[in-house]
Amino acid sequence: MSDERIWTAAVLVIGDEILSGRTQDKNVAQIATWLDVQGIRLREVRIVPDDEAEIGDALNALRARYDYVFTTGGIGPTHDDITVDAVAKALKVAVVIHPEARAILDRYYTTRGGLTEARLRMARVPDGAELIPNRMSGAPGIRLGNLFLMAGVPHITAGMLDALTGTLEGGAPLVAHTIGAWAPESEIADVLRAAERDHAGVAIGSYPFFREGRTGANFVIRSTDGAAVAACVAALTVAIEAAGYAVTDGGI
Amino acid sequence: MSDERIWTAAVLVIGDEILSGRTQDKNVAQIATWLDVQGIRLREVRIVPDDEAEIGDALNALRARYDYVFTTGGIGPTHDDITVDAVAKALKVAVVIHPEARAILDRYYTTRGGLTEARLRMARVPDGAELIPNRMSGAPGIRLGNLFLMAGVPHITAGMLDALTGTLEGGAPLVAHTIGAWAPESEIADVLRAAERDHAGVAIGSYPFFREGRTGANFVIRSTDGAAVAACVAALTVAIEAAGYAVTDGGI
Known part of the structure; x- marks a missing residue:
């Protein structure tokens, strides 16, 4: 990769x-x-x-x-x-x-x-x-x-x-997978940092929002390596749930 | 100015x-x-x-x-x-x-x-x-x-x-006035060029659109000199109407 x-x-x-x-x-x-x-x-x-x-x-x-x-x-x-x-x-x-x-x-x-x-x-x-x-x-x-x-x-x-479309030479498309949680991103910050560190070649973006009177964030996991994205999504989901927040696959 | x-x-x-x-x-x-x-x-x-x-x-x-x-x-x-x-x-x-x-x-x-x-x-x-x-x-x-x-x-x-707001030093704000017409901008191009040339310090932007199955364009006349904007708007309105198109003040 x-x-x-x-x-x-x-x-x-x-x-x-x-x-x-x-x-x-x-x-x-x-x-x-x-x-x-x-x-x-x-x-x-x-x-x-x-x-x-x-x-x-x-x-x-x-x-x-x-x-x-x-x-x-x-x-x-x-x-x-x-x-x-x-x-x-x-x-x-x-x-x-x-x-x-x-x-x-x-x-x-x-x-x-x-x-x-x-x-x-x-x-x-x-x-x-x-x-x-x-x-x-x-x-x-x-x-x-x-x-x-x-x-x-x-x-x-x-x-x-x-x-x-299809006429320009390119490489492997970036695979992106989004998950979301009704959590202030500041409570998930350590978990995100660890997940990115543990999964080489993967970048995690954190995008907070304020909706319906509540604070939440979506997390976008990106890599050209689809398997690495899947592994990172799985690990991050477990870690966010361990922190006490339900995770919505596909983002909120 | x-x-x-x-x-x-x-x-x-x-x-x-x-x-x-x-x-x-x-x-x-x-x-x-x-x-x-x-x-x-x-x-x-x-x-x-x-x-x-x-x-x-x-x-x-x-x-x-x-x-x-x-x-x-x-x-x-x-x-x-x-x-x-x-x-x-x-x-x-x-x-x-x-x-x-x-x-x-x-x-x-x-x-x-x-x-x-x-x-x-x-x-x-x-x-x-x-x-x-x-x-x-x-x-x-x-x-x-x-x-x-x-x-x-x-x-x-x-x-x-x-x-x-109000804490940064600035100059005179740009005055902008928009007019619009249901005309292809290509039919008004000469008129616009002449209006800009005749009014020093004024810039005219032409913004075409396609709406309700018809072609139109808005024209934005800008300058720090409000009187110059007004003069250019007046001249341009007359010229567009002379080309056979009704002009909508404020844009379409």
Whole structure:
């Protein structure tokens, strides 16, 4: 297990609307969940403003560290959609009109008022890019090797992820098992620490909550080794019950 | 307006649970909204795993660039709560037990099973820190100059923000006005570009949506200069209506 290659990814969220608090980001969670199924670990997220230099600096920092980088936002037709230009500049390549993207947009807008200059902006890609199909709207996503430029609108990004499913090399997916107890996590802290120490390669996360006037916590046991997860879950369940709390398999 | 000092902030989210997709982050949006009222711009967010080196590197990068840095997560009583240690290491200070935090926890846990060793972990702070009161649970947040260590659980962070309201120096808040239209943003793109160009110091964001089977977009006009926002909104409304679309003030 420990010899296995771990594939890693980062997400770069491009969006003044997230930083202003106006919009609640939903793409990080959906990309994270999707990556998990592909056997790829999301290791870092950055959210930056709609600013060419900020986007470029963050992109280059993330590209240097992770196997895959996904950006979200800024690939639409309006003046504040600057992702393609920022990425091309960071990669030191030209921006070109992708002929297939142009053809797709041309078809899509035939019955929708025609391919205006603004709409044609969505056919602009960094030189050398491929397209990521988008069944939800005309505009495709953009792939450049291990870099993926996705939409900001979550259901469009969902469609693009769907088109990429199974096409990215990954490793063994992380196995995660959740158990929960109506216990203050501070009463279980020693038990958790011991369980993590006793099970090599297993990480335990403790997530407290306050619900229905009571304190509880969920514990997520993670590893690429399913047997190690099962053994840790079993040991932890016994230990929490010994501390006087019922354990709910699957979490509360 | 342009001579005015802009105060900036970053948020560092510490959380395997966010990167795994298990938990939807809610702290970024609430901190962003709160900062806006304080006249402080949220300029960057990073989400990193529960890893001491990753936390330290990100913290030092953000501290160097922004006036204020807020972290969320990892200040509880369990083994995976490593924020205090990571921050102390990054700042090259010792970790100490804060006497006031110890007293608060002692009082809080008197009727809740006593101050165990695990719970005492929540009194540990980087040397030199002050406390941020937390009415929701015993454990306080931690302030070190312009660095704020907040909880991961959103309603606890909300209480800590409340305690900080009005205590941080900021500048003029950004004025934002939203208008909306049932129009594809690609048909309004030229109008938006012209409006932004004609109104110095104003930024216009375009946020498309697909609802009730129809395409629309909201446009957010932002500036620290309220009069400039009003002028831009008026001009943009006229221009969108001239393009054949009704404008809804306040957004759709």
